[in-house]
Amino acid sequence: MRLSSLVFLMATMAAALAGCTYKGVPDPQVSTRDAEWMAQIPAAQEEPRNGRYIVDDPTGEAPGTIVVDTKQRFLYLVQEGKKAIRYGVAVGDEAYGWAGTSRIARKAEWPNWNPPAEMKARWPHVRPMNGGPANPLGARALYLYEGNRDTLYRIHGTNEPEKIGQAVSSGCIRMRNIDVIDLYNRVALNTKVIVR
Template sequence: MRRPRLALATVLTGALLALPGCLYRATPDPELSAKDKEWMAMVPEPEIDRRFARYMIEDPTGEAPGTIVVETKERQLYYVLPDRKAIRYGVTVGDEAYGWSGNARIFRKAAWPDWHPPAEMIKRWPHVHAMQGGPANPLGARALYLADASGKDTLYRIHGTNEPERIGQAASSGCIRMRNIDVVDLYNRVGADAKVIVR
């Protein structure tokens, strides 16, 4: 009897997830409130590119547990766990004109935050305006606010998005965007004052 042929995509996916030394393990979605479910359903999610899906992996960063590392060229964010593990998330990073690198700390966490675009952004794009939290808000479901070493707000955020189709691209004004389900997952894991490294 002939064995059924597996779809090439299935074979390739299995191979990708089982490469020696870089075993990827999908992680379950976080628990969501009724409000999260309702509002997140209003942001259409494209089919996710597996390169930017959420996985638990061997930690490639060498940083201390609890640290967030953003590898801008890879379009990946790593949250370092104990035992040399990390959660890897696909992200949107700053486009060439607005990208940045350096160290920061989280000084505030917010669910469905209001958006107050900085003056320089309004100058570039006069059509943008402050907006209450919600499905149409560019900050999405959660935001992590970043401060520099002196404690000053950098005006950069790690946040959700109302444009999930741009995950994996360099398309933001410097903020790190995540799928809403992923930013909820990170928000639930990360501690106050966590170190953030953007490379």
């Protein structure tokens, strides 16, 4: 590559990066158990698009609100100053998608999984499972309720990180385990969740 071409390429890259309106968010501290169990889940090639970034808030919602954009496959945690933390997610495929407004009524670390009756009917091989690296709920789960009624939908980690950015779940919002730990640490019970 000629020097003039290299200089042009570097200048173009610098200009492109200068226009970015986001910055990365450091990983949260994790416990020894979290680190050991997450290490047992096969790593996936990470798409930079699905990383954890501070971005300009595209939602217009109040700070502290979680907004899931199912079309773009991002979850936003709205911050002060018209900013948001954006996480890549996997969402429900078209047949199982869910939208609405709910609240976080329960939080759990490495939760047990008890598949709902509808899922058992579709996939008779699924069985309840204790929390751990093989469990499809991953490292954390945030249980979504409408009023006092459990929607049966969750924001949770995953043992299939390669599917982040896809529409593949049965309606739940899946996150990389390190991302769901970060979100879990930042939100409280009764946090408003909007799934669009």
